[in-house]
Amino acid sequence: MIKFIPNILFVLALLAGIGYFANNVRKIIRNIRLGRDVDRSDNKKERFKNMAMIALGQSKMVRRPVAGILHIVVYLGFIIINIEVLEIIIDGIFGTHRIFSFLGGVYDFLIGSFEILAFLVLVGVILFWIRRNVIRIKRFWNPEMKGWAKNDGNLILYFEMVLMTLFLVMNATDIQLQELGADHYIKAGSYPISQFIAPLFSSMSETSLIVLERSAWWLHIIGILVFLNYLYFSKHLHILLAFPNTYYGDLKPKGELNNLEAVTNEVMLMMDPNADPFAAPADDGQEEGEPEKFGASDVTDLNWAQLLNAYTCTECGRCTSECPANQTGKKLSPRKIMMDTRDRLKEVGDNIDKNGSFVDDGKQLLNDYITQEELWACTSCNACVEACPVSISPLSIIIDMRRYLVMEQSAAPTDLNNMMSNIENNGAPWPFNQMDRLNWKDE
């Protein structure tokens, strides 16, 4: 019985790790569904193509070649090395060692490839760390990148460094054990990288080697499970959410802002000469007597695709570095819009977890997170949308919040109120008479 203890511990760790993660994924899905409905079920073919090109193919990452290529190395390494995790899981459950080694030459090739990738990932991650902390690339040092945002970015890099190192140490000690002919440690695999680490352990005894190999093996798999669960608390969720997010991305031309149907209904009623102004409102499936709120003051006024955007954002800051307002010293940072939306959504979600359903906390996305000054600084130029490697639109959130400010609060800057009353009164944003519209031809 006692000899199965490692197997039992392994299965328990695996179940705990996956179970806790699944529970948090359920929360994320529930939180995203707090958003308003929006139809993104059209054009499946184009959507799959976008997901294949943008998420899987990383087509927008490489627009910045240095970061893009490094990212592809880490991303490929991450995906391919995970094949090895499959073997680790089977070995862990059944107490086997390198169960796939019967593949012979194929196994040698696989392990060899994993080693090279692990090494490249290690190098990539170190370079990323240098870019963040030594070169101090500007977009990693914007005001919103203080505190947790900064630590989160570095923690992810440390995680990956440790995991890759453990993987290589595990293999290096295995080489030594294979050479000593230790029990279980059958001759298998090729080790293009760890063969250079193995000599470090050449003077160790078989027992110490086994302890070291087992420790590296356990820490590696436990590390992976911890990292998996870290995702929920981190910006790093993009490794999963980039796929649905690019699939559900907006397919309209970037210049097209969505139409507010609730407004259309009212406008059409006003324009219809046959409409009875005293008629009871038609039953359009809305809550009784509750008129639809125009625009967004909190996360639940946004649609689910915008909330998915917020969870997907990995705070790379490409949007902010392209934003004309941000470049000229204004407070607006499109990345901060996404981070604020996610932070507030998490807060709302935690509130629901604690109270069973949402209990008013006296806070909202507008003003408590995103200030009006930020919202009014946007030129709607779409540079942020173009820059995002995973099809996030900070602009759509900015516009929805402006809609709330203008239509629910009449809180536009004075200049804009003047512009709008000009349009209303004389059909132009300036105080010119519509009857003078053709005067230019005679001037």
Add this chain to the structure above:
Amino acid sequence: MSETIKVPTMAEYMAEGKRPEVLFWVGCAGSFDDRAKKITKAFVKLLHNAEVDFAVLGTEESCTGDPAKRAGNEFLFQMQAVTNIEVLNAYEIKKVVTACPHCFNTLKNEYPVLGGDYDVMHHTQFLKSLLDEGRLKVEGGKFKGKRITFHDPCYLGRANNVYEAPRDLLRKLEVELVEMKRCKRNGLCCGAGGAQMFKEPEPGNKDVNVERTEDALKIKPDIIAAGCPFCNTMMTDGVKSKEKEEDVQVLDVAELIANAQDL
């Protein structure tokens, strides 16, 4: 300038029982802004030169609602849109050309869902098609060999992926077309979009139009070409703030073509 140019209106066409080939949507800037009126006139000259059968709405035209929508006033936007669509549909308009990328984007993308479906072209696209059909001649003339850079309007470029039409026209003028470091999909905004044209900027350390003008001045152009009346104003102001108005002109693509031929 006090010459009268022939600009037929839709009402006049209707009275004669005729339909024009295309409606020229002048836009608020093109109608009222002194600088933009020059662009309007240059474009009309090109339309006459290519013998295009066109008309304008004149006093029946009203703001498309673009700045209201971008400012968040969906209500005002839709009122404008529905009113304009009523006029356009009453005249059974099929094809619209405009020299303003904001009008272009709104008419093209945001009117269909409200019942206004037209074939909408930006004037640089329309001029390019006239050129391709052999109706318009674009020749070097006085701008031959001049160093010209094109500033992409956000609502023509990123918003609608039109990058080549204006550049094709400029190349035809046999100019030395030079690109700013940030161009096409990476082009920097002039600072006017999203209703910023009508308000003071938020506190910062620089105006967006100055930042963009610096991009342009870095490559030492003789002329900054624009395709939007608002970009034109912003870049002109930017050049003035750098005291470079003696050396660098800001001209619309339509003006460049018209002036090249001394129309």
